[in-house]
Amino acid sequence: MNEFIALMLFTLLALGFGGLLAWAAKRFHIDGNPLIGQIDAILPQTQCAQCGYPGCKPYAEAIANDEADINLCVPGGETVVIMLSELTGKEIKPIEAEAKPKQFAFIKEEECIGCVKCIAACPVDAIIGAAKFTHTVITHECTGCELCIPVCPTDCIVMEEPSVTQRNWQWPKPVGPIGEGARK
């Protein structure tokens, strides 16, 4: 008799707890992964596709699904990598594309026909100009995403390295990982 009671009691207990969990799953139901939205909010929304994904949202999805690393966003730079690392708990790594020097687009004005196609293509609105007038690039706004190059009908846009001026000159970066050599 006691065994029967124990069996019934345990079944009821399990059913009760199961019901509670089912209710909780319904009550706290969420559509999709909320992490994607948070990652997307950190990304700079330039939609430049330098990370290899068609835009910021697809890249956010790839990070959330552990398919992509957090160090692929070139326009976001170090700041975005650190913020993503805090959010996802992944380790901070240097930006992958930083090996290649930072470049910006330059429009050869004598070849520009003023077609405004590059203005539409620029994700950060760094190109100014109007129809039938030559365009030019606002250098410090350009992220170097190269999206304007394929759309230009006269191939008048080239990537250039920024010239060193008194305003942007910096000391060369120290060689090797920080702290190495200092200890020995």
Place this chain on the structure above:
Amino acid sequence: MSDIIFILISTVLVNNFVLVKFLGLCPFMGVSKKADSALGMGLATTFVLTLSSILSYLVHAYLLVPFDVEFLRTVAFILTIATVVGFTEVAMRKLSPMLYSILGIYLPLITTNCIVLGVVLINVQEQHNLLQAGLYGFGAGTGFALVLALFATLRERIAVADVPAAFQGSAIALVTAGIMSMAFMGFAGLVK
């Protein structure tokens, strides 16, 4: 009142579950690499411990004892703990997705964390009432969180220290844990 303070001090410091009773060592070693996630894990465990202590007490006092089926208590407590953890996981995923992603695998692992089953079984053994059981669970969780946070901050500093090659990684962590345990033995004379 003194009873409450006694239970809290006793569980947090004197009879600390991790360093004196040696329960819950798996997350103690596993989640203590970063202070942030250690704090999150400590909070989650405290929450689960308090809730499962109270719920297990109710299950024991109002279901198992009246029907004279106390031999079911271990399996019934495991069921209770699993439910509380499942509930916490679902709720946390909605309310704090960041903490959810930080805790990751460790949140469901609270289910099999022996500290939780240990606390609810000791509750029965010591014949605590509802308030005492809840406090005991809360104190155990707080002690766990405290020790985990201390240990994680220690490990963060050890990570950048000049540790001999033979001691690097888990070895130095275990040595640290041992020294911490000895330090906590010093609290033994605090109460009574």
